[in-house]
Amino acid sequence: MFFSQHKKGSVVLMTILLIAAYLGRFSGLDWLADLSMVAIAVIGGLPLIVRAAGALRFKIISIELLVSIAVVSAIAIGEYSEAGIVVWLFSIGDFLEAVTLKKTRKSIQELVDLAPKTALKINQPHERVFTQVDIDEIEKGDYLLVKTGSQIPVDGRVVDGSGYADQASITGESKPSRKTIDSSVFAGTILTSGTLAVQAEKVGEDTTFGKLIELVEEAQDSQTKTQRLIDRFSQFYTPLVLVIAAAVGLITKDLRLAITILVLGCPGALVIGVPISTVAGIGSAAKQGMIAKGSAALDQLTKIDTLVFDKTGTLTTGQPSVGKVININGSLAENLKILASIEHESDHPLARAILEYYQKSGQNDAIYPISNSQIVDGRGIKATVNGQSVLVGNERLLNEAGIAASTSQLSATSSHVLLAVNEELRLALEVSDQLRGGVKDALHDLRKLKDYQLVLLSGDNQAVAEKTVAGLDFDLVVGDLLPVDKAEFIKKLQAAGHQTAFVGDGINDNPALSIADLGIAMGSGTEAAIEVADIILVDSSPTKLPIAVKYAKKMMRNMYENITIALLTVLLLFIGLFTGYIYMASGMLVHELSILIVILNGMRLIRHN
Incomplete structure (x- = not known):
């Protein structure tokens, strides 16, 4: 020593x-x-x-x-x-x-230096009298005050105030994100305007930012x-x-x-x-927003010959919006209230889009309490809302329950969410999601680096999947897949002798990310992406994928x-x-x-x- x-x-x-x-x-x-x-x-x-x-x-x-x-x-x-x-x-x-x-x-020290060192601790959400404490003293459940221009010190939930946060270091969002009561916030992000009271849910190394550094x-x-x-x-x-x-x-x-x-x-x-x-290689890649869980991951990346992509949240922004709303049976206001009640329990991007639409539609009634909520993998949600049996999801979910889910008013090339109450189809919403910027260029650059086989696997129906990636250079597009189906598809590719990488966002992608020879996750995905994937594209930009291949080589x-x-x-x-x-x-x-x-x-x- x-x-x-x-x-x-x-x-x-x-x-x-x-x-x-x-x-x-x-x-x-x-x-x-x-x-x-x-x-x-x-x-x-x-x-x-x-x-x-x-x-x-x-x-x-x-x-x-x-x-x-x-x-x-x-x-x-x-x-x-x-x-x-x-x-x-x-x-x-x-x-x-x-x-x-x-x-x-x-490069690691530069990441560590970005991590918050202190926080302003308050006793109650509405208080503005604070005590500055070291970040190590913060515990789960503590209330913290975050002022304009300062770093948010923990992963948590907004309990008072409003403002905008620059989350580019975590989610890759180019625009500041609006934060109101019940919004989630991330450690290491910057509050660009407003004042927030935040209740800590994850602190220190358990935060998303802390896990990135640890990785x-x-x-x-x-x-x-x-x-x-x-x-x-x-x-x-x-x-x-x-x-x-x-x-x-x-x-x-x-x-x-x-x-x-x-x-x-x-x-x-x-x-x-x-x-x-x-x-040097891993450190340099990290500074560019590409975190490899080991040099073996970059080594494996040089051997991949097939790149398999998820659609929602990977090639698209994962921030869908509600378009056409078709009320089929019952009161539109009541149907929307039931739908909002059940989606309030979910953190899925579609749920957030539906809740945003509900709020903009002028519906201010308190939502119904729900019980017996159950997620049906790759299909939707079952629950009891206000004493009624409710299904929210895709056609497959309703068809399996014996409910006719087709309607001529719905476009075959758009994603949609269906609501059924007491075995009756009540409501249909068309939702759309935009491709991430640079997707076309990223696929073109990958082709120049190597003659990859490019495959898209989607839970949407075949027509929607094909329309979303129309004009993109994919060898194969396959829709109507459950998460387990995606994993089985990758197994078939591997059995045929292909070295396969799966690129997903961690939402229902865990089986595929785990079974692929290499799992690549978007940083804006769930925590599961960080846990399961071998490489994380922190800013969620597809353009970083060909750059990652170059760094690996x-x-x-x-x-x-x-x-x-x-x-x-x-x-x-x-x-x-x-x-x-x-x-x-x-x-x-x-x-x-x-x-x-x-x-x-x-x-x-x-x-x-």
């Missing part, structure tokens, strides 16, 4: 001692040169020995063990200069590695299959170098040669090159470049050693230069932002 905390100071001190050693050598003060080199070996060698011993406790023969044996042996045979230079070079490489990893993780942090510590292979290779490679060095020493009786093999055999560039690419290409550089360096060093062109100090210099090269190569991923 002491050595890691004072790494920079140790490197500076060793550099000063190195200068002193060379000055002593040029001045004929060999004792000063030797003493300085031994001091360098001790200052830089002790942490190496400590780390090597720690690894041995877990039965791991580490790179540090190779260097430690080489340094101790060099001192034992009087090669003080070699020992000092080897330790100094290794310490420089170690320091550069730490600095680089810290720099590549700055990126976990992702940067994850490993691809390639990296796990490199780690396993290192575990076998290091003992092999020890055996080769010992065998060469016994056969040639040349201890210096054996020690040099130990030094040059360190696969430092191989070990650091892959993590540098991973951390860059990261994997960078990783393989670093592996190649590292292996070629070791190979060339051993060729140079056995042909007499490379010695211990010069070999270690080349070795550390290779580490610097892979670090700089990995840093290119950051500069591509």
